[in-house]
Amino acid sequence: MDFSFTVEQEAFRQEVRSFLEHEIRQGAFQPMCDGWLQGFSRDFTKKVAAKGWLGINWPKEHGGMGRSYFDRLVLTEEMLRYGAPTAYHWVAEGQTGRAIYTDGTEELKQELLPKILRGEICFGLGMSEPDAGSDLAALKTRAVEEGDYYIISGQKMWTTSAGYMTHIILLARTDPAAPKQQGISQFVIDCKLPGITIRPTIDMVDREAWGEVFFDNVRVHKKYLVGEKNRGFFQVLKQLDYERAGMEWLMGNYPLFDALIKFSKETKRNGKPICEDPLIRSRLAQLEVEFEVGRMLIYRVAQVMAQGKAPNVEAAIAKPFCTTWEQHLAGIATDILGLYGQLWQESGYAPIMGMAPHSFLASKGYSLQAGTNEILKGIVAARGLGLPSIT
Numbered sequence: 001m002d003f004s005f006t007v008e009q010e011a012f013r014q015e016v017r018s019f020l021e022h023e024i025r026q027g028a029f030q031p032m033c034d035g036w037l038q039g040f041s042r043d044f045t046k047k048v049a050a051k052g053w054l055g056i057n058w059p060k061e062h063g064g065m066g067r068s069y070f071d072r073l074v075l076t077e078e079m080l081r082y083g084a085p086t087a088y089h090w091v092a093e094g095q096t097g098r099a100i101y102t103d104g105t106e107e108l109k110q111e112l113l114p115k116i117l118r119g120e121i122c123f124g125l126g127m128s129e130p131d132a133g134s135d136l137a138a139l140k141t142r143a144v145e146e147g148d149y150y151i152i153s154g155q156k157m158w159t160t161s162a163g164y165m166t167h168i169i170l171l172a173r174t175d176p177a178a179p180k181q182q183g184i185s186q187f188v189i190d191c192k193l194p195g196i197t198i199r200p201t202i203d204m205v206d207r208e209a210w211g212e213v214f215f216d217n218v219r220v221h222k223k224y225l226v227g228e229k230n231r232g233f234f235q236v237l238k239q240l241d242y243e244r245a246g247m248e249w250l251m252g253n254y255p256l257f258d259a260l261i262k263f264s265k266e267t268k269r270n271g272k273p274i275c276e277d278p279l280i281r282s283r284l285a286q287l288e289v290e291f292e293v294g295r296m297l298i299y300r301v302a303q304v305m306a307q308g309k310a311p312n313v314e315a316a317i318a319k320p321f322c323t324t325w326e327q328h329l330a331g332i333a334t335d336i337l338g339l340y341g342q343l344w345q346e347s348g349y350a351p352i353m354g355m356a357p358h359s360f361l362a363s364k365g366y367s368l369q370a371g372t373n374e375i376l377k378g379i380v381a382a383r384g385l386g387l388p389s390i391t
């Protein structure tokens, strides 16, 4: 068992850090929490693409660099550590691209993969509906064949990137007579098609990164079917393993952790830095212990992926642990910062740029999106421990 990175990987980590520090110095971005979910900057994405870092671990035959999954891990770890605005490409590069090159036709690959790698298109994930979340197979959006087209009608909700996406990867029912998991297909759809309406969802943090997407008889050419007709649900199950696999579930709020440690060293109470208070020290140290455990769990997921296997149980173990850590971090930050720590960034009095209340509210959703903690523990129980499945 070897927990260390290679010399080349450490050199790459330094290269990524230098790039990010340069970008911060140039004013390209300010470190932010949730940069992978909320930091939409097409310019920044284009710069990352120009470095060749989009698709870093995609196979070369699909335009990627064919590097290891651990190289990608180093890249994403540093992007998250610096709170970089990576949301424009996060879903497309990390998830949709893989779905297209694994299951899509040659025509689809030729059309879409180069655009993802150049950072030109942004994807949203169109799975959940008002009556289909954990029970995703209950979805009602219909795709009906008509000549060379599917006619799509229905509604999606909680679609990440809704206000920015150029494309959506969508699940729709193509065979209403089949058992519910067996009549669903997956499509990639250009959001400019007539009949698509996007309505922003404003969350507790006053952000618009999610949305409801309405499809009113949208004509989608059959070439945009991803994979086999009626196999979409099973394709998505595999894709979700990858969605749950990344460092983002642990480090989305790393800028808050970093700033909290600095704050505790620089802020004095009763003439002493607050980091000398035994209770504060202990809580920060506890956060560090849990952070390192979470990091190891995600490295384990990476190890499984590097072996070419789907990280099913491993990702289902890592994500609830890591998202619970992010919620824990936000709670401890709020305690340490005291009442001023509850002020929004706009207030001139908010410590550490108002990150704490932002994270406190935003982190509630982490244990719901991409599968709730209860659903993931169900996977661990059934597939990890071999307990009988319950429905």
Ligand SMILES: Cc1cc2nc3c(=O)[nH]c(=O)nc-3n(C[C@H](O)[C@H](O)[C@H](O)COP(=O)(O)OP(=O)(O)OC[C@H]3O[C@@H](n4cnc5c(N)ncnc54)[C@H](O)[C@@H]3O)c2cc1C
Pocket: 124, 125, 126, 127, 128, 129, 130, 131, 132, 133, 134, 135, 157, 158, 159, 160, 161, 210, 365, 366, 368, 369, 370, 371, 372, 373, 374, 375, 378, 391
């Ligand atoms: C911030 C955020 C971003 C999201 N982004 C996207 C996105 O980009 N695309 C997309 O398609 N969806 C997205 N979602 C939707 C997300 O996938 C669903 O919210 C999630 O799957 C839960 O579904 P639900 O909200 O319908 O809750 P429900 O499924 O109704 O669940 C309600 C509660 O019951 C529990 N529960 C349900 N079934 C079981 C069971 N079998 N065993 C034990 N407990 C159970 C759940 O854990 C939960 O606590 C997002 C959600 C959030 C909050």
